[in-house]
Amino acid sequence: MQEAAADSGLGPGAARGVRFEDLYRTEWPRLVRTALIITGSREVAEDVVHDAFLRFAGAPQPVASPSAYLRSIVLNLVRDQFRHAQLEARRLDSHLGPWADAEIDETWWALQSLPQRYRAPLALRFYADLTVDDVAAAVGCPTGTAKSLIHRGLRLLKERLA
Amino acid sequence: MTTDLDDITARLIACMQAAAATVPDEAPPWDPAPCLAPSPRRPRRRHVPLALAATAALAAAVIAAALAARSTPAATRVRSALIAAAAHTAAGHTARLQVTSEPVGGPTLVATGLVDFDTPAYTATYPSGFSWITIGDQTWTTVWPPVNRTRWVKRQTTSPQQWPNAAEAELAGALQPDTAPAGLIAALRADTTTFTDLGADDIGRLATRHYQATQGPDWAADVWISDGQLVRVGVRAPTGTVIFDYSNYGLPVTIQPPSP
Numbered sequence: 001m002q003e004a005a006a007d008s009g010l011g012p013g014a015a016r017g018v019r020f021e022d023l024y025r026t027e028w029p030r031l032v033r034t035a036l037i038i039t040g041s042r043e044v045a046e047d048v049v050h051d052a053f054l055r056f057a058g059a060p061q062p063v064a065s066p067s068a069y070l071r072s073i074v075l076n077l078v079r080d081q082f083r084h085a086q087l088e089a090r091r092l093d094s095h096l097g098p099w100a101d102a103e104i105d106e107t108w109w110a111l112q113s114l115p116q117r118y119r120a121p122l123a124l125r126f127y128a129d130l131t132v133d134d135v136a137a138a139v140g141c142p143t144g145t146a147k148s149l150i151h152r153g154l155r156l157l158k159e160r161l162a
Numbered sequence: 163m164t165t166d167l168d169d170i171t172a173r174l175i176a177c178m179q180a181a182a183a184t185v186p187d188e189a190p191p192w193d194p195a196p197c198l199a200p201s202p203r204r205p206r207r208r209h210v211p212l213a214l215a216a217t218a219a220l221a222a223a224v225i226a227a228a229l230a231a232r233s234t235p236a237a238t239r240v241r242s243a244l245i246a247a248a249a250h251t252a253a254g255h256t257a258r259l260q261v262t263s264e265p266v267g268g269p270t271l272v273a274t275g276l277v278d279f280d281t282p283a284y285t286a287t288y289p290s291g292f293s294w295i296t297i298g299d300q301t302w303t304t305v306w307p308p309v310n311r312t313r314w315v316k317r318q319t320t321s322p323q324q325w326p327n328a329a330e331a332e333l334a335g336a337l338q339p340d341t342a343p344a345g346l347i348a349a350l351r352a353d354t355t356t357f358t359d360l361g362a363d364d365i366g367r368l369a370t371r372h373y374q375a376t377q378g379p380d381w382a383a384d385v386w387i388s389d390g391q392l393v394r395v396g397v398r399a400p401t402g403t404v405i406f407d408y409s410n411y412g413l414p415v416t417i418q419p420p421s422p
Contacts, residue, residue: 029185029189033181103173103176108181111174111177127175155167158170
């Protein structure tokens with residue numbers, strides 16, 4: 001384990017309780033996909049996930065649920081970075097699309113036009129397939145609020161696609 | 163049991179899966195160098211749109227007029243020159259407009275468009291295609307990001323969350339008619355704390371004279387005049403700076419609400 005940490009360049013705290021390379025290999029695609037759906041930009045999503053792994057490596061180990069922990073770091077970074085105007089501009093510049101399928105294209109832009117507070121719960125519920133309780137835990141709000149954000153997000157989406 | 167949101171949910175899932183499919187299953191080789199700029203840790207910004215700050219300063223200037231009895235002859239001359247130039251500009255009725263917004267801590271944004279001083283009305287567009295139209299106290303913008311075709315929606319410019327980002331919200335706020343020459347004239351007639359002639363200053367190849375009017379430590383209007391005409395007005399407030407560049411006075415301009 002320590003050897004893997006040294007290879008990764010993460011330092012001695014990185015691999016306690018979990019083999020970092022395995023976690024990176026298995027979680028990277030899932031996290032980037034979720035971050036992509038929330039941010040709309042593959043470039044931004046990859047950067048956010050990369051830095052989430054860096055933070056994970058620096059966190060006290062072992063972590064009870066590395067996947068959930070990484071997911072919460074990603075969500076926090078996305079939230080932080082959305083407040084960063086330069087990154088917001090970059091997100092708009094590197095936005096995914098347009099899509100060949102008109103219906104997907106329209107849905108994608110409508111989704112990306114929603115405020116970020118709705119996109120994250122929608123991505124976690126309908127892409128990551130989390131329960132509403134898990135969505136609430138991931139975004140750090142009560143279950144009722146998560147349920148309301150998901151419902152309101154769908155309503156807004158429907159209005160924008162009408 | 164089905165609900166009226168089932169269709170939209172299915173459509174959303176298909177869309178998310180399509181987006182997810184663009185990401186490969188294989189992670190790139192690990193590189194321990196950080197990618198993101200450090201998270202912002204700057205002090206909380208005051209959520210006061212520039213227009214609000216400028217308007218408040220203009221109002222303060224009006225109040226200050228009642229108290230200002232100490233204008234020097236030099237200051238009076240500068241004030242007269244600025245009023246004449248602002249009036250001349252307003253008399254031009256229309257102009258081409260470039261608005262450069264520099265919010266504190268945010269990126270510089272440049273929009274170009276047209277202005278009708280009489281209505282007053284503005285239309286402007288960013289390089290990204292995001293556009294707005296303001297006629298009197300009504301504003302429309304394009305939906306951002308675009309959904310297949312350009313769609314316009316009516317906006318309340320006082321609701322910053324409706325804009326693509328905070329910088330554009332501030333820029334939109336700053337484009338209220340208060341900051342047009344008419345507003346500037348009102349402020350100048352009312353007097354401000356100080357007027358300064360900053361001397362010759364070229365804008366591109368255009369020879370101009372640069373004046374500055376300040377009101378307290380937090381607000382200043384920089385004005386550049388060429389041939390008695392305002393060519394640039396910059397308003398500085400604690401939240402940032404907005405610079406209006408005017409050119410092609412009197413060109414034909416028709417600004418109408420967007421088609422539904």
